[in-house]
Amino acid sequence: MRIATGSIAHESSTFTTVETNWSSYRNQRFGYRTGQDVLDFFRGANTAVGGFLAGCEAHDFELIPTIFANAQPSGPTPRAIFDEILDDMLTLMGQISDIDGVFLDLHGAMVAEGIDDAEGHILKAVRELVGTNVPILAQLDIHANMSPQMVEMADVIIGHETYPEIDQEDRAKECADVMRRILQEGLKPTLALTQIPLVWGMNQVTADPPMRQAIEYLHEIESRPGVICGSIAIGYPLADIPHMGASVYIATDNDPVIAQSLADELAAYIWDRRSDWQLHLPSTTEALPTGEAAGQYPIIFADRDDNTGGGSPGDSTGMLKAFLDAGLQDACILYIVDPAAVALCQEAGVGAELELTVGAKSTPLQGKPVPMKAQVVTLSDGSFTYEGPRNRGLKSTMGPSAYIVQDGVHVLLVSRREQPFGIAFSLTMDLDPRQMRYIGIKSSAHFRAGFEHFAGNIYVVSEPAVHSAATLEGQFKNLGRKLYPEYDL
Ligand SMILES: [Zn+2]
Incomplete structure (x- = not known):
């Protein structure tokens, strides 16, 4: 099986004074990488690409890289730069013959100039390129601001479930496991989203209560029959966009009604405890x-x-x-x-x-x-x-x-x-x-x-x-x- 992968990740504050430019992608974090260099650089690392690679090797899939673009959080990406990055990924992906599946490494809180929902835009573009029969799986940050478009365009989205976020490799391996079940066992994922009108405060550390209980509840839901996986998105509050806020998204095997009811159930748990997620911050x-x-x-x-x-x-x-x-x-x-x-x-x-x-x-x-x-x-x-x-x-x-x-x-x-x-x-x-x-x-x-x-x-x-x-x-x-x-x- 041939799996294409690409990374376009940015957390965009619509309030910061720090501009995003080409240098942000080329000279920050791990630089702008293309082709085989992406795999060589991230092999063995606790990152999404490192995990996609390990997962593909475990299942005897071939992982075919396109680009890695990941800037340090800053302002929205100028439209011309965003278009060029996306075009780089689509061009390289378009050159790959016989794609069986796609892994995307995204953030979930990216804003480009004139595009509030950058991830939805990226997923839609990849969907248009590969068609409806090729499964698209994406990994997101726990601070994603989820939009209906993202859920509509992807087959499965898996978010981090640790904060501090240290499970990039594990979630990417989970993507590979789900991909194997889709390609080899006929799994038919359906993804449901429940947005919560909540700005999550600083009580987010997943090792400690009350966040630990929310993650335990998520795991209990994931263990129910027919559930493929689920995620809580805390949201990223520094974005003045319509889909800013917390949410829950759940994938089931071909049962949209159950997927939606489980997303609603966990979202209600979070909403009922809305004051628990807030923290007063002293000087x-x-x-x-x-x-x-x-x-x-x-x-x-x-x-x-x-x-x-x-x-x-x-x-x-x-x-x-x-x-x-x-x-x-x-x-x-x-x-x-x-x-x-x-x-x-x-x-x-x-x-x-x-x-x-x-x-x-x-x-x-x-x-x-x-x-x-x-x-x-x-x-x-x-x-x-x-x-x-x-x-x-x-x-x-x-x-x-x-x-x-x-x-x-x-x-x-x-x-x-x-x-x-x-x-x-x-x-x-x-x-x-x-x-x-x-x-x-x-x-x-x-x-x-x-x-x-x-x-x-x-x-x-x-x-x-x-x-x-x-x-x-x-x-x-x-x-x-x-x-x-x-x-x-
Ligand atoms: Zn994050």
């Missing part, structure tokens, strides 16, 4: 005394509102200022995106002490630049290898980077936007977060997979940024429906 300064009173170190502060993995610039200064104002010792900030400050550090050299301003250069919404008198500890080109679980074994770079310290506050300045999924990059800079008492991280939850095992307490905090609640108030114009809690039109 760093508010959370600090709570952490000190608990006395479990290191205390980790995770700044949800400057999470580069949600499309933020990564240079807000609220947390840095809070650490300096509190006179913390053995405290570090991972990371602040500030290539200009890195350049000054490079000019000064390792060991030099210099005066510089740090952060908040992208937009005043990210706070005020912080004047520092700091020593340069380490400089690097930013290269490192992920230790996993996420991106395990893959090489990446944070771009030119500098480790500076002022009093007891240690800061990693980087040039590329990416959240810390683990400590591998910090270690290349000779900063070991495990030796710190206070760790400030620009991330919502993905850091947990690499930090939780040595963390004392973790506090998700909010500091002024392009994506903080105060900045976004009154900015949603295109939802077209009332959403819980405050997204009221």
Whole structure:
């Protein structure tokens, strides 16, 4: 069996000041890849493509690559770039003879200029190319904003069911298992979607209650007769589009009525508990005394509102200022995106002490630049290898980077936007977060997979940024429906 695969993935904030351009696809994350290079790069990695490949090898399918396009979350993709990426994938897919099935690696919260439902658009284009007899299976992020078009155009969609998301490889292998049942056992999937008028708050960590119970309920539904698979989509709230919000989608074997009733059942469970998914986010300064009173170190502060993995610039200064104002010792900030400050550090050299301003250069919404008198500890080109679980074994770079310290506050300045999924990059800079008492991280939850095992307490905090609640108030114009809690039109 010959299975074509393609990856077009982006989480698009319609509010961020960070633009998406060709460089975002070519020079961020793992670059823009085509043909055999896609398989060579991702073989064995905990990613969708790595999992598609492992699943195909297990079932003796041939996986035929097209493109890999995946930019760090940022603004909507300009239309001309989106069209060119899609055209690249369709052209290569069109050259593959005798396609038996298609695996797509998508996100679910991609917006292109003039296309609110980019994944629906991609799935429709692939459907038109391969016809109705070739099964199309897609893997999505847990933060997908699901549209009816996506469900209509795909045969089966399987979303991540972990947050932090570490099950890319497992879900892709599941896609391969479902593909085998379709191609060899005559399975006839039918997919149903129930959208929930809910903006999911920060209570999303699947290892902990109440999210753990929702995933257990999902698994119980998946074990019922005739159910192929199901997914909960938390949604991605930083998009002012009509299908923004949470949802449930379930695939059954040729039973649309059961599929819909099960999706409705799980959606009702989520809706009934709608206040359980919300979390109040304190500021760093508010959370600090709570952490000190608990006395479990290191205390980790995770700044949800400057999470580069949600499309933020990564240079807000609220947390840095809070650490300096509190006179913390053995405290570090991972990371602040500030290539200009890195350049000054490079000019000064390792060991030099210099005066510089740090952060908040992208937009005043990210706070005020912080004047520092700091020593340069380490400089690097930013290269490192992920230790996993996420991106395990893959090489990446944070771009030119500098480790500076002022009093007891240690800061990693980087040039590329990416959240810390683990400590591998910090270690290349000779900063070991495990030796710190206070760790400030620009991330919502993905850091947990690499930090939780040595963390004392973790506090998700909010500091002024392009994506903080105060900045976004009154900015949603295109939802077209009332959403819980405050997204009221
Ligand atoms: Zn996600």
